[in-house]
Amino acid sequence: MKSLESILANHPFFKGLEPEYLALITGCASNVKFEAGQFIYRQDEEANSFYIIREGKVALEVCPPGKKPITVQTVSDGEILGWAWLIPPYHWQFDAQAVELTRAIVLDGRCLRTKCGEDHTLGYELLSRLLPVVGQTMEATRLQLLDIYGNND
Amino acid sequence: MAGKMEPLMQSPMTPWPYRIQKVIRESHDTFSLNVVPKNSPDSMTFNPGQFNMLYAFGVGEVPISISGPQPGGKGMIHTIRDVGIVTGALHKLKKDQTIGLRGPFGSAWPIEESKGYDIVIMAGGIGLAPLRPALYALLDQRDKFGEIVLLYGVRKPEDLLFTKEFETWRGKYGVQVKMTVDTADREWRGNVGVVNTLVQRANFDPMNTVAMICGPEVMMRFAVSELKRREVPEDQIFITMERNMKCAVGFCGHCQFGPAFICKDGPIFRYDKVKQFFGIREI
Ligand SMILES: Cc1cc2nc3c(=O)[nH]c(=O)nc-3n(C[C@H](O)[C@H](O)[C@H](O)COP(=O)(O)OP(=O)(O)OC[C@H]3O[C@@H](n4cnc5c(N)ncnc54)[C@H](O)[C@@H]3O)c2cc1C
Numbered sequence: 001m002k003s004l005e006s007i008l009a010n011h012p013f014f015k016g017l018e019p020e021y022l023a024l025i026t027g028c029a030s031n032v033k034f035e036a037g038q039f040i041y042r043q044d045e046e047a048n049s050f051y052i053i054r055e056g057k058v059a060l061e062v063c064p065p066g067k068k069p070i071t072v073q074t075v076s077d078g079e080i081l082g083w084a085w086l087i088p089p090y091h092w093q094f095d096a097q098a099v100e101l102t103r104a105i106v107l108d109g110r111c112l113r114t115k116c117g118e119d120h121t122l123g124y125e126l127l128s129r130l131l132p133v134v135g136q137t138m139e140a141t142r143l144q145l146l147d148i149y150g151n152n153d
Numbered sequence: 154m155a156g157k158m159e160p161l162m163q164s165p166m167t168p169w170p171y172r173i174q175k176v177i178r179e180s181h182d183t184f185s186l187n188v189v190p191k192n193s194p195d196s197m198t199f200n201p202g203q204f205n206m207l208y209a210f211g212v213g214e215v216p217i218s219i220s221g222p223q224p225g226g227k228g229m230i231h232t233i234r235d236v237g238i239v240t241g242a243l244h245k246l247k248k249d250q251t252i253g254l255r256g257p258f259g260s261a262w263p264i265e266e267s268k269g270y271d272i273v274i275m276a277g278g279i280g281l282a283p284l285r286p287a288l289y290a291l292l293d294q295r296d297k298f299g300e301i302v303l304l305y306g307v308r309k310p311e312d313l314l315f316t317k318e319f320e321t322w323r324g325k326y327g328v329q330v331k332m333t334v335d336t337a338d339r340e341w342r343g344n345v346g347v348v349n350t351l352v353q354r355a356n357f358d359p360m361n362t363v364a365m366i367c368g369p370e371v372m373m374r375f376a377v378s379e380l381k382r383r384e385v386p387e388d389q390i391f392i393t394m395e396r397n398m399k400c401a402v403g404f405c406g407h408c409q410f411g412p413a414f415i416c417k418d419g420p421i422f423r424y425d426k427v428k429q430f431f432g433i434r435e436i
């Protein structure tokens with residue numbers, strides 16, 4: 001059995017993070033497992049978790065009133081799920097549902113926020129890892145909006 | 154009759170009559186025509202990535218890439234998306250009807266040059282069609298290449314092409330086939346997001362990788378930057394360019410792209426050779 005700390009150390013998101021910070025973050029971490037079809041969180045719920053996906057696939061969905069839910073993004077192995085825990089008012093904007101059996105490490109968002117407040121270098125380290133993910137997601141979303149494969153209709 | 158047709162072949166501007174042997178419905182707006190020459194028993198030879206000019210009699214002519222057959226297969230396959238007047242007219246044709254065909258024209262995917270490398274094939278929408286003969290050629294000599302990765306993005310699950318072949322590519326040849334759609338409902342168990350997001354999820358050795366990309370220009374621009382983010386060298390990235398065409402043999406200048414003619418110098422270009430023109434609005 002690998003320790004939580006070594007799993008985090010080997011996850012692409014935490015690559016190169018100082019061991020002392022890994023130890024701090026591990027203090028906020030626990031293992032979780034979601035069956036296919038299980039909701040991980042729901043839109044508008046309080047966002048106090050940050051998920052590091054080890055294996056599996058999670059769909060982020062919106063559900064327009066009276067219509068079927070639409071998946072807008074999927075997140076899988078080696079990626080992260082959710083940053084609403086970092087940004088007030090700390091509420092999820094989408095539903096997150098496991099598409100297949102998904103194993104992840106969940107970090108307690110409140111615990112992380114407190115630790116980042118106490119140690120700004122840790123805060124910087126986390127933000128400088130999170131921002132590229134947010135940026136890439138925004139870029140991808142813009143491309144989705146462009147409907148690049150469409151027939152100009 | 155066959156003898157009479159021969160002199161016509163000498164002019165690259167004269168369409169050669171081809172009989173539609175089979176029409177394959179690939180998706181709601183995309184179909185394949187499997188065609189054979191009417192007056193000659195031999196199929197034309199082509200290199201993966203080349204295109205033909207297909208003539209719908211009385212309507213017009215359009216450039217369409219060759220999407221098959223598999224090595225040793227019969228006839229030529231063109232996979233066409235119905236987007237307008239000529240492609241719409243081709244869509245209405247039935248088995249045993251005749252089309253005009255010129256070519257093959259243009260440059261090819263660098264199959265021989267890529268031996269010993271990992272291969273990343275990135276396709277967007279109908280862009281998988283011109284890449285399919287490249288895949289066939291790679292799989293025909295599977296042991297000459299390292300990892301083969303296919304990253305494929307479309308708008309919706311129902312737009313995916315050639316899905317029946319994916320299992321063979323995966324199971325028999327060990328191709329990493331990863332596909333994604335822009336949006337989907339819950340029935341879809343696969344990835345959602347643009348095709349570039351798959352680059353980070355694929356397993357290949359960037360410095361030792363040749364990438365072949367075909368899709369809308371915007372998609373290719375972001376695909377290139379994602380590959381560069383993973384440090385694939387620019388001179389190992391190949392893209393395809395599309396412009397309106399008339400002659401397809403470098404006479405008319407319709408397809409000019411910077412100093413190049415896409416019909417003659419392209420449609421496949423090595424990225425570092427065209428990057429200064431790529432993405433410039435006015436070109
Ligand atoms: C080298 C080369 C290879 C090609 N290979 C293929 C292929 O394998 N399969 C294939 O389906 N197409 C391919 N194309 C694109 C194809 O040639 C065009 O879709 C076709 O010329 C459109 O002609 P049309 O008369 O049907 O449409 P038009 O009547 O000329 O156009 C009608 C509408 O469709 C839009 N339109 C035109 N072209 C496209 C396009 N490519 N994508 C989206 N909207 C478009 C126009 O903006 C217009 O609004 C290739 C193009 C080139 C240059």
Ligand code: FES
Binds near residue numbers: 400
């Ligand atoms: S189409 Fe005439 S020069 Fe290319």
